Amino acid sequence: MYWLLRPDAARAFEDRGVRHALGRYVAVATNEKQACFRIAQLVPVSFSGEESTEELFELHDEKLEDYERLKQELDSGEKRFEALSKPERSLLHLKRTIAWRMLTACEFCERRCRRNRRKGEIGFCGLAAEARLSSEFLHMGEEACLVPSHTFFFIGCNFYCVYCQNWTISRQVEKGLPVTGEYLAELAKKRRLGEGSRNVNLVGGSPTPSLHVILDMLLNLDVNVPIVWNSNMYMSTEAMKLLHGVVDVYLGDFKYGSNECARRLSRVPRYFEVVTRNFLLAKEQGAELLIRHLVLPNHVECCTRRVLEWIAGHLGNDARVNIMGQFRPEFEAYRHAEISRRVTGEEMRAAFAIAEELGLWNLD
DSSP states (O other), X not given: OHHHHOHHHHHGGGXXXXXXXXXHHHHHHTTSSXXXXXXXXXXXXXXXXXXXXXXXXXXXXXXXXXXXXXXXXXXXXXXXXXXXXOOSSBXXXXXXXXXXXXXXXXXXXXXXXXXXXXXXXXXXXXXXXXXXXXXXXXXXXXXXXXXXXXXXXXXOOSOOOTTOTTHHHHTTSSOXXXXXXXXXXXXXXXXXXXXXXXXXXXXXXXSGGGHHHXXXXXXXXXXXXXXXXXXXXXXXXXXXXXXXXTOSEXXXXXXXXXXXXXXXXXXXXXXXXXXXXXXXXXHHHTOEEEEEEXXXXXXXXXXXXXXXXXXXXXXXXXXXXXXXXXOOOOTTGGGOGGGSSOOOHHHHHHHHHHHHHTTOOOBO
16 A cells, blocks of 8 residues: 555665665565664673673674674675574663663663663653653655554654654653563564555654663564664764664754754754764664755754765765755744755755765765
């Protein structure tokens, strides 16, 4: 039925750019290869839980080498997934343990609030230990290669974007449904096997504050489906380590080319340095990249140009880029004259002209 709504989605996997930048994602979505989290479930790890966080991270880094080796063997056909058995404790168990340990002085994102969320303390994201879900459904409005995308909208966010289109979720006007990893896994399995979802798409708000529960979901999930981490890419280096080996595609917003614009419009420090670092870390992890850039009115030169220049210089056409013209003044945008209107056709033409000038052809 959804092919009638999005006929472009039916042909998306044949697109040259999709296959170039997201080839492994396509193979997982069509069950030709295994999702990263499924491989992490197979890597045996021995630990008691009494170790220090530093010791657990050292063990984690060692076991990532085993993960990469197994991933290569499975991708090449040297080993068969069906012939392997799950260990009593796996790399994914270790990741979950570390995440819950981190929750006592939370540093999931680069704000590093260090609140003890397990004791009910709340940081910038507005969340304690409980993960809450606004909604989940098969999303037909995403990029064609993602549709139908099983999208989980988590409550809470580590940004305060004055033009947020999901502000009832990010600012917690909606309280959402408290969820467990086991419950989320059941939903993901149902959508994948019963309704043909192409992926699990984790968004919000932001998925980052709910990392501990998401890892628990993946530990309980027993179907093959690619995991899409749909975020503002402001994770800490520690969170990026925990995402290594579970994320197939980083669907990252690259909002600003200017730290001053980020500070003024999203209340976030050190934006450009953190986000570009994380895109490079994602690339090092071997994950695939789909980057969204929302063109803001009056921000083509200060933001769009610098964002596209960075992508061209560091990722090139190995990342698929969606230059978006959907901006509309929502939430508190009316308080900022520069973004109190929609983006113009002239601004969008200028954005695409910059991409062409830089040799970026892998555009969604």
